[in-house]
Amino acid sequence: MPHISEKGRQMPSSPVRKLVPYAEAAKDRGINIYQLNIGQPDIKTPTHALEAVKNTTMDVLEYSHSAGNQSYREKLIMHYNKIDMDLSIDDIIVSTGGSEALMFAMGSICDYGDEVIIPEPFYANYNGFATASGVTVKPITTTIENNFALPPVSEFEKLITDKTKAILICNPGNPTGYLYTQEEMDQLTALVIKHDLFLVADEVYREFAYDGREHFSVMNQAGLEQHAIMIDSVSKRYSMCGARIGCVVSKNKEVIAAAMKFAQARLSPPTFAQIAAEAALDTPQEYFDEVIEEYIARRDLLISSLKSIEGVKVANPGGAFYCVAELPVENSDDFAQWLLESFEYEGETIMVAPAAGFYSSPGMGNNQIRIAYVLEKESLKRAVVILEKALKAYNA
Structure with missing residues (x-):
């Protein structure tokens, strides 16, 4: 057998x-x-997103571009630039959910046996994505006693080896709901620049920041242009989990070029879901x-x-x-x-x-x-x- x-x-x-x-x-x-x-x-789910799919007329349900529909990418870039990310359409690849975006990111920056440092507890599927990619997770434990706050950066530095390729964070966090401060983002920025690593930020819950606190994106960190990779998704933002539309975003051209090869290998993200996601970008504040x-x-x-x-x-x-x-x-x-x-x-x-x-x-x-x-x-x-x-x- x-x-x-x-x-x-x-x-x-x-x-x-x-x-x-x-x-x-x-x-x-x-x-x-x-x-x-x-x-x-x-x-x-925003009604206009569902209506956009219902009102679509086409004779052939075609593949989209491997990087996603151009109209969606252009509109998505406009959305990001409203929050000062200063992106172009060449900095983004639309994925089948944030999960595929994470797989593209790991596949693009890690070889078999490479290591990624992740504060734990973390989104459970990071373990699965790492296993599928042949990547070793190096956890750094946070505790319920201090509300799962980020440990000192010195603790991260102790875990860095010649196999370390990236630090991966979820901000705000799943499962803890922890929201990173500007000081913490600055410390991580300095650390990845010092050791020439990537900082991958899963930001699918970006809009959900409470108590008057602000979300600080990896894409807004000065000096991090070649190190930052953002993972995003429409699933939680617009209550569209079944759409399975996400994206991987980076100003690092080599990262995007590598991710594009993975995107081409899976052909294209789903067409109807991209139509819904594009319409969802018109959702009012x-x-x-x-x-x-x-x-x-x-x-x-x-x-x-x-x-x-x-x-x-x-x-x-x-x-x-x-x-x-x-x-x-x-x-x-x-x-x-x-x-x-x-x-x-x-x-x-x-x-x-x-x-x-x-x-x-x-x-x-x-x-x-x-x-x-x-x-x-x-x-x-x-x-x-x-x-x-x-x-x-x-x-x-």
């Missing part, structure tokens, strides 16, 4: 999606599930103002409710729409599965993402979960009640 590859064996399961079979079985038993495990907003106000209200409700549960510790996110909570359990993977297989409260349960999958260091995050506050406030309130009941039953 033929065997699968070692890479296939090493490929990690998604901590967000691996519990789906248990959730499906629970639903078949008639259990209502509050899904806190996945960053799928319930915010409505009022849309984001309302969305941010709603997410802040959800965050505040969720954090205060979680803090009221005995034994639960939670960090306060400054952006995105996730938080990491530490629970009075030894194994959150077991607890998350038990919630779906063996627990219900008045015919309902919750689905959470065990946090160990958001770390690269073995043994980290075993008693933590990630919660996505993408449900309306009454559902979040109910979900926390169920969590409290579940913890009491689980630890009884």
Whole structure:
């Protein structure tokens, strides 16, 4: 019998999606599930983006340019330049979601065995992208005790070797919601210039910065033009996760030329989704103002409710729409599965993402979960009640 590859064996399961079979079985038993495990907003997609697809007339559904439709790229550049990024159309390649953009970036700057430094906990699929690309993740651990703040840059410098190619950050962060300060961005900028590295910034949650704080983009860092790579996506910004449209952006011409080869190999990003994404760029600021106000209200409700549960510790996110909570359990993977297989409260349960999958260091995050506050406030309130009941039953 033929065997699968070692890479296939090493490929990690998604901590967000691996519990789906248990959730499906629970639903078949008639259990209502509050899904806190996945960053799928319930915010409505801008109507004009959906209408643009409905009103499209074409005789042939053709490939687009491998870098994306020119009209979309031009409009996207105008969008970025409104926030002083000073980009041209040659600095961008449209991808099939931010995931493909990250794969293009890793493939363009790393060889097999090269290393990328990433503050953990981080977006779980970074582990998968690294495995698929033959890249070694060098984690630098942040802690819930100080709200997952960035460690001193000296800690990053200790991890740099002749194999190090980049530092990868998510800003604001998934799963922590941590929002980087200008000082932290300046320190990282100085570090990558000193060691001639790339700074890759996943900025798909850029608009979701709370409490009057500002988002500082890697593309606005002076002197970083040849080192900066930005990853972006329409998924969260416009509540268009199913569109699968993202992009990789860099002023480094060699990076873009290499990424273009990967883009040509997969032919082109999806045509209809690009039409929707282009239309979405006309979304007025009022849309984001309302969305941010709603997410802040959800965050505040969720954090205060979680803090009221005995034994639960939670960090306060400054952006995105996730938080990491530490629970009075030894194994959150077991607890998350038990919630779906063996627990219900008045015919309902919750689905959470065990946090160990958001770390690269073995043994980290075993008693933590990630919660996505993408449900309306009454559902979040109910979900926390169920969590409290579940913890009491689980630890009884």
